[in-house]
Amino acid sequence: MNAAVIGCGNIGGFYDAPNSHEILTHAHAFLDSNKTKLIACCDTNIDNLEKFRNIWGKDIHAYLSVRKMLQNEKIDIVAIATNTASHYEILQEILTNTQIKHIICEKPFVSNLDEYEKIYALIEEKNPNLLINFIRCFDPSINKIKKLIQDEKLGKVLCFSSRVNKGLYHNGSHVLSLVEYLFGEITDFKVMDATIFEDDAYGSFWMRTKTTDGVLTNFHGSEFSLFEMEIIFEKGVVKIHKSGFDIKAYIAKESKKVKGTKELRLYKEYPNTLQYYAKNSLNFLLKKNSKEQMESHLKLSHKLLKIKEELLS
The missing domain is CATH 3.40.50.720 (NAD(P)-binding Rossmann-like Domain)
Incomplete structure (x- = not known):
């Protein structure tokens, strides 16, 4: 072609x-x-x-x-x-x-x-x-995290949190697309605190999906790129750091230091497949x-535009 x-x-x-x-x-x-x-x-x-x-x-x-x-x-x-x-x-x-x-x-x-x-x-x-x-919705390592969630290897998902720089409609949209890919459609979205800068929104946002809920915090003024997400499970944590180039899962095990408690230990480190994102x-x-993913992302884009226009009005 x-x-x-x-x-x-x-x-x-x-x-x-x-x-x-x-x-x-x-x-x-x-x-x-x-x-x-x-x-x-x-x-x-x-x-x-x-x-x-x-x-x-x-x-x-x-x-x-x-x-x-x-x-x-x-x-x-x-x-x-x-x-x-x-x-x-x-x-x-x-x-x-x-x-x-x-x-x-x-x-x-x-x-x-x-x-x-x-x-x-x-x-x-x-x-x-x-x-x-x-890009993260097409990443092989993110696909493995989705399977980890579906198979409940670390138990059920309790919540998630994410942090990005740049605006909600720009970099924040990467978070929302990943949230829907991993947890299902966002059914409720609330602005906890927001300011408008250069025609985009910055602040703290709460969202609920079909299976869990979580928060997104974004900011401007930094001299570095940031995209991070933590997913909290019943029996562990997944950390998506360094924009998704670094993904690790941790599982709760009996602590060697404090008797009767559990601590997080590395469960699995996923390959850096985001380096081939194009x-x-x-x-x-x-x-x-x-085509199914196209429709999902078109629907999300419409949802983001509605949120953006409501915030800017």
């Missing part, structure tokens, strides 16, 4: 290179896959286009216009890695004027509910295979059963 990247920035092609062990960019995922061939790229910055082609191949056709690229190239699969404000127009162009069936779109999906409703109508009409790139996402998109 002929592939194209729209948005020649970090996630598009600059986080890694062809000889990198990690697969962190859409360009690398397309290069690595035996099902795709990267033939075109698009960006409004000519320097980014040149840098992209220097890394990924001079034979890649470069465009400053999405429309011109779509008119000139026969593309089967596209990755949208531009800023959120541009997603609506790009998605509308693809869904209205092309036959492209496979679309990876970085989160957040679109900017507001009006854009969402218009794009959703096109999705229902055109029936594309669309993936909103909530590859994981592409592989999931090309599976036959990806």
Whole structure:
């Protein structure tokens, strides 16, 4: 399948290179896959286009216009890695004027509910295979945590807590997508404390799912990236740290220090599969059963936009 990247920035092609062990960019995922061939790229910055082609191949056709690229190239699969404000127009162009069936779109999906409703109508009409790139939902080690929960290896889940920097709609959406993936649909969401900064929400948020409840705390002003989650079970804890690159499970065992009490000991350390997140996402998109996840993430995106607009009103 002929592939194209729209948005020649970090996630598009600059986080890694062809000889990198990690697969962190859409360009690398397309290069690595035996099902795709990267033939075109698009960006409004000519320097980014040149840098992209220097890394990924001079034979890649470069465009400053999405429309011109779509008119000139026969593309089967596209990755949208531009800023959120541009997603609506790009998605509308693809869904209205092309036959492209496979679309990876970085989160957040679109900017507001009006854009969402218009794009959703096109999705229902055109029936594309669309993936909103909530990367942890496609991660093999996270899949193992989901099975650990389902099999009750550490007993039933009691609650969870999570911390991220950046806004609720941006990085916080990664938490909410992971919460729904692991515990089921979020049925109740409450703002405990929130402030608005740069058109997004920061503070403390409580949520309930079909099986458990938990909290999300987010903040701005830090000089580092943070994504952490702890899941508390009857008999242990799972810690998802370092953005998901470090996942460990702990189980309660009789304490060697204090008689009659139990302490947490390492139960299992999971492999760092998130270092291949662009590859994981592409592989999931090309599976036959990806439509159910698409609908789930579209529904979550709508829910997030409603929360965002209520907070900003």
